[in-house]
Amino acid sequence: MTTAPRGAWLFPAPALLGLVVWMYAPMVATGVLSFLEWDLTSPTWTFAGVGNYVRLVTQPEFANAVGRTLLYVLAMLPFATVVPLGLAIVLWKRPGRASDVYRALLFLPVMLAPVATAISWRFLLNPLQGLVNTLLGGLGLPQPNWLGDPGTALPVIVLITAAKIAALNMLLFGAALTALDRSCLEAAHVDGATEWQTTRHIVLPQLLRTTVLLTLLCVVLAGQWVFTNVAVLTQGGPDGATDNIYYRLYTYGFTFFDIGTASAAGVVIVLVLGLVALVGRKRRART
């Protein structure tokens, strides 16, 4: 790290300019729009004061969307942490060709177009003729209407999305493990430590920081991750069962053209996320 030469700011300037113009300025504009009543197309608008915020918090749909978002976070957590952590450790413990192949195949879902995957699942989960229910019926088991029943729709959306998240996080845990010195483990083995003991006392502590980070990312982004699958498979239904705040925001804006309420929702979301991130950063700094 050296002291900055003259004109050092020119280096990050294009990136920061891009972020300010296309991310932060629009965010400020969203803040302004949240106090207006406007339908996106008409040339006039009216000042609404805090009316949009009042409407937002008194609407049962928004409360439902908030609750569902939290459910998504909880349901997604194991797939963002425990599952990829297990996979990463197993793959790290036996390096070699087989592990490379497993890793490459497990990562494949990350590369697939979400709409294409969602289309496959739509057919596989068709309640009457889909492969899943055909197999269940063959075994004499009940055949749920997976995406049409409020009880099963959210878990299905979570599982479909989870494949991607688990795969991505597996590699992030893998990155943390790559930084771990293997000789340390060998020394412990020589000293008579069992597989479990070394995992518990050497490998897991190494992964603590990553686990905290990925938990935080899951808390902040789980609702975001499921967006495409919700849009393609359920549109928030049945009966609001798969709704979440991001999809709600999108619906306010581009289905109802209620820009004021959409923007108010955007402001609320960003404030809450900012708060979560701040608290998380403090915690992370401590670990």
Add this chain to the structure above:
Amino acid sequence: MRAHSGTHGRDVRRLGWHAVLLASVTVMVFPLLWALLASFKPANEIYGAALLPSSASLENYRVALLDFPIGHVLVNTLVMASGVTLLQLLVAVPAAHAFARFRLRHERMATALVTGALLMPPQAVIVPQFLMVSELGWRDTYWGLIIPQVSGCALAVILLREHVRAIPASLFEAATVEGASEWSMLRFVTLPLLRPALGAVAILVFIGTWNEYLWPMIVAPRPEQTTIQMGLQLFLNQEGANPGPLIAAAMLTTLPIVAVYLVASRRVIHAFLQSGLH
């Protein structure tokens, strides 16, 4: 005795691990495999338990190619993904170089801007972004599809910064002694050493953009101008009752990316494992 039961236990455990991994791989890859096989089936066999078509045909692909402007959509997506990748790397490389190399004034604010952008939900800024694009006359254009996505450069900046940090300081010092300017250090030290990481980050950005759904839906919602994800959604709305061509279209848009990944998977995964992102 102990040693013997040890090897035996290890064999059992190894089998167990392979079983877990194979099961995971099956769950992950199955929908793709099913769709690939289904795309060759006649309409009446798409549903049901048989994995293999009774007689494979390319009929679904023929219909998909007729009804779905796949050429347009693929070209649009290719232009968008390449454009966004180029744009993001162009702004991210110098930024990463600066953040890793020297202590800037107000650096904390700059890093906060970058990490904050990573957390910002796109839906929260999409209305103003849409208004800006409309004002500029960029709707249904490549400009509109590409330029605003510079707002996604934060991940590239952060990933690349870690890689620049990993470059030994002595290389830069040697260049300083020879009187090289900071720009030529970026050009002749950072850039060549960053090349493997750049490739991997480029692939990630490219695939992420290739799979972008929300933004094309807002700025370019018409079939001829849109990209893959939105195009598939439109085709789904239009052909919902006609599954064969729909699955074929999904495959036509998925297989190029799978092919690219299978060729580059080693590199992508290596870049991730060595990314220092933890």
